[in-house]
Amino acid sequence: MLKRESVDPDQLSRLVEAIAASQDRAAFAALFEQMGPRVKTYLMRSGTAPEVAEEIAQETMLVVWRKASYFDAARAGAATWIFTIARNLRIDWQRRNQRSEPMSPGAEEEADLSPTPEESVLASFREARVRAALGELSEEQATIVRLSFFAEKPHGEIARELGLPLGTVKSRVRLALARLRRILDEAP
Known part of the structure; x- marks a missing residue:
């Protein structure tokens, strides 16, 4: 050689x-x-x-x-x-x-869109970090984040459900996201 x-x-x-x-x-x-x-x-x-x-x-x-x-x-x-x-x-x-390259009919459904093992591990790691960070928020901020992002409810619906003014919901979401960002940035 x-x-x-x-x-x-x-x-x-x-x-x-x-x-x-x-x-x-x-x-x-x-x-x-x-x-x-x-x-x-x-x-x-x-x-x-x-x-x-x-x-x-x-x-x-x-x-x-x-x-x-x-x-x-x-x-x-x-x-x-x-x-x-x-x-x-x-x-x-x-x-x-x-x-x-033209895609054959049905090729889109055939494409393997499943995540790689590495992507799965990284996603679960990120999810665990976000859940831990959510635990550090006040209960009212955590509730609004869960309703907004996990339940995918619009701010107006969250305001009606919680009996809060729309501006209060938007402010809490903004403040909660800023706090989450700080928590996640500080995490190792």
Whole structure:
């Protein structure tokens, strides 16, 4: 198995800066030789088909050639900058191709809309945090938040149900949400 040489970040920065300064073709060739295969591998590991990864990798290097003057070594390393360009081009490619593919009849119902395990865990964690924060509100604020957000009742209906003026309900909702935000922001 061949082991690739590691990339010298300073050398990559110098190559990009040479391209920016004088459109140095030799610097671009050296940069392309070092980064082209790495970008393609990165794209393939992110689930892109090999032929598409090749195309996006080439487009990435073309963007590097055209926009080398935008590179700022103080903000990020050259490799990070190049991989960010590749990632953005991959996202653009995916968006273009999702829009252009017509959906078959019934495909919308077939799409798996169930949350991933990670999303489920995060949602239950957020829910637990919100419920704990609700416990820190006064009873009148907690009641209004539950009616407004969990029961999805309009403010006017809440006002009639609780026998309160509409302005009072709106104020309590606003104050309760501000307090919830502070509580949640302070939570670890």
